[in-house]
Amino acid sequence: MTLRLTWRRIGIALAALVLGGLLFGWSGLFYVGATGGHWGVTNWFLHWVMQNSVRTYSLLVEEPPDLRDRALLARGAGHYATGCAPCHAAPGEPQNPVVSQSLPAPPDFSRRIDEWDSKEFFRIVQHGVRYSGMPAWPEPGRQDEVWSMVALLEALPSLSPEEYRRLAYGQEAAEFPAGGSAALARLSDPAAPVLADCARCHNRDGLGRDGDAFPIIAGQSETYLVETLRAFAEGRRHSGMMQPPAARAGDEALQAIARHYAAQPRAAAAAAPADAALIEQGERIAREGVVAQQVPACLSCHGDEALRRNLAFPRLDGQHAGYLQRQLEAWQSGVRGGGPRQELMRTVADRLTADQVKAVSAWFAAQGTRQEAASRP
Incomplete structure (x- = not known):
């Protein structure tokens, strides 16, 4: 007997499959407990799909900064200790036994880190991984923060427990007991x-x-x-x-x-050596603004007299030039945000060129050092 396929029969078969699937789901017989684990082939397929997706989307990621920068490592370690170590462990700090029962279990970075390149790490940290418990970065637009995490992840296998704790906790290491469990407790302990x-x-x-x-x-x-x-x-x-x-x-x-x-x-921060012409350009912007670009003088809000009038404005003198530059760039890219006057600052930052941002940042950084020198007998 020959069964002849028709569109009607195909439609009935598809409808039966859909209905059967819905009935199976409604029955509750499908086991969703994490203790059951995946079949080996299921685990392989899911990880294979994830690897391919990360590799493809990482092609859109721009070239990384210098990931050996000590400042990047410190910023990354500070967040990793409370935001990542409870699930992924750290040098000298074992993985929390609670999260090890997740499905899939998060990888233990104190033992190994999968072979991802920098851009693939960036993609995972920035956007997370669906159905795995790996969250996206809270502010995906803050690429500078994501790169700091990538820098830390790449360095993690080579860090000793002592060096990791110094990077993560600084002078407060004694206040934070070692171990993923302690870090996890701090995430939910309001006291x-x-x-x-x-x-x-x-x-x-x-x-x-x-x-x-x-x-x-x-x-x-x-x-x-x-x-x-x-x-x-x-x-x-x-x-x-x-x-x-x-x-x-x-x-x-x-x-x-x-x-x-x-x-x-x-x-004041220890100001990095800066070109005299760059400092001079920054001083003109700070004191006079840039009339042709409708940029007001920075000191009209951030000078001593202005700060006495409005305590809600920050002091910039003696601040790190790199920090000031990153903040101005964040204003320009629209990822910073801030208080009730944020639109004012964003408008001003948008009108500055990259060279002007660098110049005015360098000048403010140098002011604290100069003022300290002037105050010495």
């Missing part, structure tokens, strides 16, 4: 010492560490610091590194942190 959490990166004196890895926040006004921390906590200022700790701290703790750092003595 964790907030100052110790901040000081991991900014130090208790607010002067930061590891070169220009972290901005100098000592001596900023309490008004500015509170407003900034609230902007991070509420997602108005975009940072995948700062939003989680600011959001979990609570407003009372944020105000206490602001009081602490506002009371710390201001000290």
